[in-house]
Amino acid sequence: MKAEIITIGDEILIGQIVDTNSAWMAQQLNLHGIEVYQVTSVHDNQVHILKALADAEMNADLVLITGGLGPTKDDITKKCLCEFFNTELVFHSEVLEHVQSLLTSRNVAINQMNRDQALLPANCTVLHNSAGTAAGMWFERNGTIFISMPGVPFEMEAVMTEEVFPRLVKMGITQVIVHKTVLTIGLPESMLAEKIEGWESALPDFIRLAYLPSPLMVRLRLSAYGLDQALLEAQIEKQVRDLLILIPENVFGFDDDNLGLVIGRILIESSQTLAVAESCTGGNIAHYLTFNPGSSDYFKGGVVAYSNEIKNKLLNVPIEIIQEFGAVSQQVAEAMAQGARKVLRTDYSLSTTGIAGPDGGTDEKPVGTVWISVAGPSGVKSKKYIFKHNRERNIIRTSQTALNLLRTFILNEKSQSR
Amino acid sequence: MKAEIITIGDEILIGQIVDTNSAWMAQQLNLHGIEVYQVTSVHDNQVHILKALADAEMNADLVLITGGLGPTKDDITKKCLCEFFNTELVFHSEVLEHVQSLLTSRNVAINQMNRDQALLPANCTVLHNSAGTAAGMWFERNGTIFISMPGVPFEMEAVMTEEVFPRLVKMGITQVIVHKTVLTIGLPESMLAEKIEGWESALPDFIRLAYLPSPLMVRLRLSAYGLDQALLEAQIEKQVRDLLILIPENVFGFDDDNLGLVIGRILIESSQTLAVAESCTGGNIAHYLTFNPGSSDYFKGGVVAYSNEIKNKLLNVPIEIIQEFGAVSQQVAEAMAQGARKVLRTDYSLSTTGIAGPDGGTDEKPVGTVWISVAGPSGVKSKKYIFKHNRERNIIRTSQTALNLLRTFILNEKSQSR
Numbered sequence: 001m002k003a004e005i006i007t008i009g010d011e012i013l014i015g016q017i018v019d020t021n022s023a024w025m026a027q028q029l030n031l032h033g034i035e036v037y038q039v040t041s042v043h044d045n046q047v048h049i050l051k052a053l054a055d056a057e058m059n060a061d062l063v064l065i066t067g068g069l070g071p072t073k074d075d076i077t078k079k080c081l082c083e084f085f086n087t088e089l090v091f092h093s094e095v096l097e098h099v100q101s102l103l104t105s106r107n108v109a110i111n112q113m114n115r116d117q118a119l120l121p122a123n124c125t126v127l128h129n130s131a132g133t134a135a136g137m138w139f140e141r142n143g144t145i146f147i148s149m150p151g152v153p154f155e156m157e158a159v160m161t162e163e164v165f166p167r168l169v170k171m172g173i174t175q176v177i178v179h180k181t182v183l184t185i186g187l188p189e190s191m192l193a194e195k196i197e198g199w200e201s202a203l204p205d206f207i208r209l210a211y212l213p214s215p216l217m218v219r220l221r222l223s224a225y226g227l228d229q230a231l232l233e234a235q236i237e238k239q240v241r242d243l244l245i246l247i248p249e250n251v252f253g254f255d256d257d258n259l260g261l262v263i264g265r266i267l268i269e270s271s272q273t274l275a276v277a278e279s280c281t282g283g284n285i286a287h288y289l290t291f292n293p294g295s296s297d298y299f300k301g302g303v304v305a306y307s308n309e310i311k312n313k314l315l316n317v318p319i320e321i322i323q324e325f326g327a328v329s330q331q332v333a334e335a336m337a338q339g340a341r342k343v344l345r346t347d348y349s350l351s352t353t354g355i356a357g358p359d360g361g362t363d364e365k366p367v368g369t370v371w372i373s374v375a376g377p378s379g380v381k382s383k384k385y386i387f388k389h390n391r392e393r394n395i396i397r398t399s400q401t402a403l404n405l406l407r408t409f410i411l412n413e414k415s416q417s418r
Numbered sequence: 419m420k421a422e423i424i425t426i427g428d429e430i431l432i433g434q435i436v437d438t439n440s441a442w443m444a445q446q447l448n449l450h451g452i453e454v455y456q457v458t459s460v461h462d463n464q465v466h467i468l469k470a471l472a473d474a475e476m477n478a479d480l481v482l483i484t485g486g487l488g489p490t491k492d493d494i495t496k497k498c499l500c501e502f503f504n505t506e507l508v509f510h511s512e513v514l515e516h517v518q519s520l521l522t523s524r525n526v527a528i529n530q531m532n533r534d535q536a537l538l539p540a541n542c543t544v545l546h547n548s549a550g551t552a553a554g555m556w557f558e559r560n561g562t563i564f565i566s567m568p569g570v571p572f573e574m575e576a577v578m579t580e581e582v583f584p585r586l587v588k589m590g591i592t593q594v595i596v597h598k599t600v601l602t603i604g605l606p607e608s609m610l611a612e613k614i615e616g617w618e619s620a621l622p623d624f625i626r627l628a629y630l631p632s633p634l635m636v637r638l639r640l641s642a643y644g645l646d647q648a649l650l651e652a653q654i655e656k657q658v659r660d661l662l663i664l665i666p667e668n669v670f671g672f673d674d675d676n677l678g679l680v681i682g683r684i685l686i687e688s689s690q691t692l693a694v695a696e697s698c699t700g701g702n703i704a705h706y707l708t709f710n711p712g713s714s715d716y717f718k719g720g721v722v723a724y725s726n727e728i729k730n731k732l733l734n735v736p737i738e739i740i741q742e743f744g745a746v747s748q749q750v751a752e753a754m755a756q757g758a759r760k761v762l763r764t765d766y767s768l769s770t771t772g773i774a775g776p777d778g779g780t781d782e783k784p785v786g787t788v789w790i791s792v793a794g795p796s797g798v799k800s801k802k803y804i805f806k807h808n809r810e811r812n813i814i815r816t817s818q819t820a821l822n823l824l825r826t827f828i829l830n831e832k833s834q835s836r
Contacts, residue, residue: 013454015445016628020436022459027433036431038466039459041440048456055473179432188524190489190531200491210428211490212435213570221434276722282708283701286722290700293776293809301724303732304694304704310719310762314732344728358711388523391711 001173002037003029004060006052008067008077009151012041021066021156032165033176034062044068049080057144062173064164067151069134071113077148078137082121085139089119092126092135099133124148131158138167178232181212182220182240183257184250185404189213192220196246199239206232207239215396217252249408259403260289266410267298267348274406275344276302277315277336279327280354280370284399300344305336315339326365328353330382333371341375348376350406354385356394368394372402374409378416381409419591420455421447422478424470426485426495427569430459439484439574446578449641450592452480462486467498475562482582485569487552489531495566496555500539503557507537510544510553517551542566549576556585593643596650598658599630600638601675602668603822607631610638614664617657624650625657633807633814635670670825677821678707684828685716685766692824693762694720695733695754697745698772698788702817718762723754733757744783746771748800751789759793766794768824770816775809786812790820792827796834799827 005025011017022039029036037060042048049068056063068077082088096118103110117133120126127136127147132155139146147164149156184192189211193200200209206226212219222239224232244251253262267274276285283304289295305311308322317335325331336351354370361367368387373380383405387394423443429435437459444454455478460466467486474481486495500506514536521528535551538544545554545565552568554577565582567574586592602610607629611618618627624644630637640657642650662669671680685692694703701722707713721732726745729735735753743749754769772788779785786805791798801823805812 012441013444013457014448015441015443015454018436018438018441019457023430023433023436025433026431030432036433037461038470039431039437039457041457043455052456179434181434188526190529191526193490193531194529208428208492210492211488212429213488221429223428223432278701278704282713283696283704283720283722284708286696286701287705290702290722290724290774291810291813295700296724299724301728301732302701302722304701304708304720304722306708306714306717306719314719314721314761343732356708386525388525392709395709 001034001062002060003034003062003064004037004056005039006049006056006063006065007039007041007151008044008049008065009041010044013043021151021153024153024157025064025066025160028160028165029064030177030179032168034168034173035177044076046076046080046083049077050084053080053084053146057141057146061144062168063144063146065146065148066156069148069150071117071133078119078121081124081137081139081146081148085121085123085141087122090122092118092120095120095126095135098128098135102133127159127163129155129159130162131155136163138164176226176229176232178224178229178236180222180236180240181255182222182243182251183217183253183255184220184247185217185252185259185400186250187218187247189218192218192247192250196243199242199246203239204235207235215393216258216400252404252407258288258292259400259407260292260295263403263407263410264289264292264295264298266407266414268294270414272298272347273345274299275340275346275349277311277340277349277351278302278304279306279311279336279352280356281352281395281399281402282306282356284395285350285352285402288399288403300346302344303340311336311339315343328355328365328369328371330371330373330384333373333382334375334380337373337375337380348374348406348410350374350402352398352402354394354398356398357391370394370398370401372398372405374402374406376409376413378413381405419452419480420478421452421480421482422455422474423457424467424474424481424483425457425459425569426462426467426483427459428462428492431461439569439571442571442575443482443484443578446583447482449595449597450583450586451595451643452586452592462492462494464494464498464501467495468502471498471502471564475559475564479562480586481562481564483564483566484574487566487568489535489551496537496539499542499555499557499564499566503539503541503559505540508540510536510538513538513544513553516546516553520551545577545581547573547577548580549573554581556582594645594647594650596642596647596654598640598654599673600640600658600661600669601635601671601673602638602665603635603670603677603818604668605636605665607636610636610665610668614661617660617664621657622653625653633811634818667826670822676706676710677818677825678710678713681821681825681828682707682710682713682716684825684832686712688832690716690765691763692717693758693764693767695729695758695767695769696720696722697724697729697754697770698774699770699813699817699820700724700774702813703768703770703820706817706821718764720762721758729754729757733761746773746783746787746789748789748791748802751791751800752793752798755791755793755798766792766824766828768792768820770820772803772812772816774812774816788812788816788819790816790823792820792824794827794831796831799823 026036068075124137134150136159137148210221311317316339341349357367373382542555550573555566557564628639723729734757759767775785791800
């Protein structure tokens, strides 16, 4: 079954709102095994809406329409639907009763515009809108289902959840689709693609792979299409296991994970703690960690040591080391990590020192030069990087790379102590 | 001139990402006086992409296409464009040079997939992508302009800003538009609208106002349309002056300003310094400050005091105060701010302590309860807030509110010392 989504409303086409309805519906339809063929956003304009409906009827078995059902003049979807199905508006007393009771509960007096919301096309099945006054509508013609819903997100979601999906399930309209997203770090998209090329070309036809790169990571989304949910899940798991053998250091989690969450899970399991000492990342690593609920269970805090004075005073980095090797050096990075671990009394610590840019670079240490250190019970480990982006991306890349260095460092310590 | 936007990518149609590109492009096109007729999102599928291109050619004078230009196998846009324009891929040495220099600067070895990014349709004008390896393309046929761009938002934005709009302006497709965005904080959209209602209704016809609320602030965008750039600029400046009289405490900057930048400008002018002591904001305020280039000129650093132990050990907050009043209290917030100012030896300091959620709330101190303190040469000032959002928004709101409290505190001190 192929679906098409039509969103109606000028506010989308002038960029005033971001169309989150489509993403929500597409996600839900996919979860129910219904593939979305196209999303089309059109103006509050009769000719345009009618053309979109006619196009959709040719392409899709299920057409989901949102928007243009409010009580005001610019909402013309019902008029267009009457024209499209060659029918007229008729009065639905049960809809008026619902509108009336809803307005009464909000202490609003009913007016003619509200009463008109009970006028709906004669050929539709009314879909109850528990969250608002604009009813949903269900039409069928020549094997295609058309569903019209309000554009207010929580009203659309109520109609979809309470009215649309139960009907679709009852009608037996489902292909199963199973998704799994593998989160990778440390390899740019092209190098990653090269490394897993053989695995990718050996994927069975019913599994599709998509690369989703962002400044934070490269996500690999696997989608399996078929009839048997358990079989598809098993197939996806098998492919993921094979992938893990190819890039074990680069896969750090799945689906909605992030590096802070993954590190937190490892440390909480062993009741261990973490501190950070940040120079060039300026608090961003602490933010990535504390953004996750429950981070106080393992994260004790940190020092943003932007000046050398703070590095010395709060982290006990010897002034002589800073003078001899410079603030951006292996020696200072290691002293920061070890200082944070000692002063904040944690099991692990992480430090960054570098030149985020745009100024401050030299021939020897250009903008983007970064030293990262991690310290733990077994000692300290450091690594130098040269990121060549703008300030914002250098900070993001340094933060993510540091967290991944910490993750592999902790995992190595744990596997060696076993 | 009518535009149509086509976004290509399975990730949109399975709802994995929200299509923010369309909203950004629609907004920018509208600001330049170009109406967007339709937005269409299609699969990574050749037949489907070709149909969308053919439909768009019939409806629009300007077709903007994003997505499907990456180096991997699922990216087929270039192949489709060749088919559509009945042409073939040819090698562009200047694109290869750019890809090479970009990869070299990132310490990535070039591979065949990267090299293939220099293969572009023979009939296109190449649009330089300063932010990535996938070049943009400009085509013209029978009076319709087609522009293909990468789907990564910051790459698309770079190509639009640096290549597409300058060409459209040179072709005389847009009238003169002058924008100025006023940044406000501390008033929700509805209260702000009420306060400036009289000013808003008195705006002349050729100036349009848009409210752009976000978790960080409410931006007011003024757009003046006409023929004379200097006249429009003068008119906008006059309106902004009138607005400042109405909401002097709430306007903190203009256009691309942020609170950190504004605070930095004030402190650098008087050679003064700042430190932060963060509990519930967990490093986010330090991140907001250090995100700006040159922040090391006034920001010495800070302590992320997530645990009470750190509050005591690094900021000298007496354990007795924490035990008597609790970590989320005026007393602890003030001791943190004063401790940070003293330990880090700065002119000003800022502290936060609160319950970001989702857990940790009590009847007396529900989730969202926050104490913020600022300290300076003249003493300390504190304020309590109760934010009622999720964890992420509570952290953002607390950070921005704290920075604005600091800003007005510093400005008050300076005006009193004059």
